[in-house]
Amino acid sequence: xxxxxxxxxxxxxxxxxxxxxxxxxxxxxxxxxxxxxxxxxxxxxxxxxxxxxxxxxxxxxxxxxxxxxxxxxxxxxxxxxxxxxxx
Numbered sequence: 001x002x003x004x005x006x007x008x009x010x011x012x013x014x015x016x017x018x019x020x021x022x023x024x025x026x027x028x029x030x031x032x033x034x035x036x037x038x039x040x041x042x043x044x045x046x047x048x049x050x051x052x053x054x055x056x057x058x059x060x061x062x063x064x065x066x067x068x069x070x071x072x073x074x075x076x077x078x079x080x081x082x083x084x085x086x087x
Contacts, residue, residue, distance in 0.1 A: 004081055012086040016022065016076055020069050027065055 035058045039051060046054075070077065 004084070009080060009086050013077060013080060017073060023071050024057050024066055028062055031062065 035054065039046070039054065076085065
């Protein structure tokens with residue numbers, strides 16, 4: 001790329017990747033804490049089938065959020081030189 005400091009761009013992209021990974025980790029921790037609290041407080045009042053469905057939805061949410069964040073990362077990587085993202 002002409003007129004673009006590729007070393008700077010790769011460093012800034014690594015920082016963005018770190019932020020995206022941190023956001024995913026934070027979401028998993030917070031949502032896991034909520035799921036744990038709900039299931040531990042509900043205790044035996046909730047049937048195992050409902051617990052399974054609740055955990056399935058938790059995994060689906062985490063999976064969808066992770067895919068979304070990695071798509072953002074991919075988009076940044078794809079367009080960072082075209083849009084002069086880090087200038």
